Amino acid sequence: MSSLRASLLRPRDGDALRAELRAAAAVANVPVLFGGEVQEGHLHLSEFLGTRTNGLKGLLIPPSSGLGGRVAHQRQPASVPDYSTSMTITHHYDAPVLGEGIRSVLAVPVLVGGDSRAVLYAAVREATPIGDRTADVLVQSARRLSLEIAIRDEVDRRLQMLGVLDANRGTGGAAVTEGIRDVHAELRGIAQSVSDGPLQNRLRAVSDKLARLVADDSPLDDGGVSLSPRELDVLAHIALGCTNNEVAHRLSLGPETVKSYLRSAMGKLDAHSRHEAVVAARRLGLLP
Template identity: 65%
Template sequence: MTRTADSLRPRDADALRAELRRIATATGAPVAFGGAVQAGTLVLSEFIGTRTNGMRGLAVQPQSGLGGRAVASRRPTSVADYRSDATITHHYDVPVLGEGLRAVVAVPVVVSGESRAVLYVANRDPSPIGDRIAEFMVQAGRRLSLEFTIRDEVDRRVRLHTAQPRRPVVPVADAVVTEQLRDLHAELRGLTQEVSDATARDRLRAMSERIARLVSGVAAPDDPVTLAPREVDVLAQIALGCTNIEAAQRLSLKPETVKSYLRSAMVKLGAHTRHEAVVQARRHGLLP
């Protein structure tokens, strides 16, 4: 059965909830919640620290309430006291005040100029939420934006690949798409070194591994070989034709370090040349 881009993509709601958990744990915020924007409407679906179900499934229209204003402006917004604030509409006072929320910050997750989700933190006291918490939320929004951007690009390329007619007359088109996926794989492997957040790095690596399996067609090789993440990073660059120096520049490593990782990977793969190492890595589903 052919797997579609949608079936390959992890649930965005899981990534959203993971960021909310991180916000609540790191900042001590009593309430954190959020949801995805669907056809322009924000739908609240993820909650931490709430006492009621009044906001679950709430559909927030653009420009309405605090979240709707964040969606429309694509900028963080806040109120010190939701009950009395005159800068927002009060369409959703019943569920929000029913939860006892007063001070609220809403941060949109913006991808390609559009709000795709909104993260909230809230207090039950009418006092402004501190700058430290607000800045942490902005960082969380950026992490999700990067995550969704990468997922969108993977989806786009997978759809492009799977949409190619399976006829002998299009081998060149298939080869081009394969090379594009290999470029994306190498780019993702390199990007992991630029991301300081461990969870984001793990997600990027998981995405690159899915691309490798998709292109190689290898689900579970009979003689599996395990390479260290850095060894795969180096091989991904070598597969694009990079020299050790070029791979080192792309991965922010020293050429000697790249050479060491390459030598180790070659031993594990039973390869005698760089080219053979790439071929063997693809045979094992480690590279696309």
């Protein structure tokens, strides 16, 4: 059960990788961006922006092979100013790379727990070094993707752990449900602490999926109720039994601000107490 829930919860890491490439394309002055995930030590190229051919699509690159395999294996960024003449890489992929017209390439690994989980590339069709601005953009993209994958891994780990506990103790799902609620609240707290807007939105989207996992198969019609992210953040922690002061500490808010968000949420949910607000939010599928 836990593996099924994890698979339903976790979106494709490739989708997050593609989103980071798009974000990089919006600010980096570079014509070609691409990348892929590292699985069992092999880099699989799957996401492309600005390419003209399909030569690179689906390439499976073993460790230390080409620029990407080298970067994934050594776990540090590297670049070549002219791919065709570089003496620092193998040339197993000259045909698809040069067929695309690529000359100068930068590759940056996405590291999670010290392991390469993906590689991001920036490339141009002239034999000129990749600029510092583009390099900075790609490194920041790799860091954001690293954080997101690490959080997804932790969510999966906790769900799997809770599934094992549930099976061993015969709790009929209670341990998993309570654990999901705890992870949901923590995930919303992490999202609030992240300054990057797109990553914050994706983390909140994952928390919404958690809520739907525990909600009834047919949640009540919400009647137009719409809670703000902050109101949901506060309610998620209230649902764990936290006091206003504890919620304030967890979310880095003032106690009066927490009270304000709680009052607002209660009003929208037509609830007269904290408990009623949590129950109503769960019935509407807004909380797990």
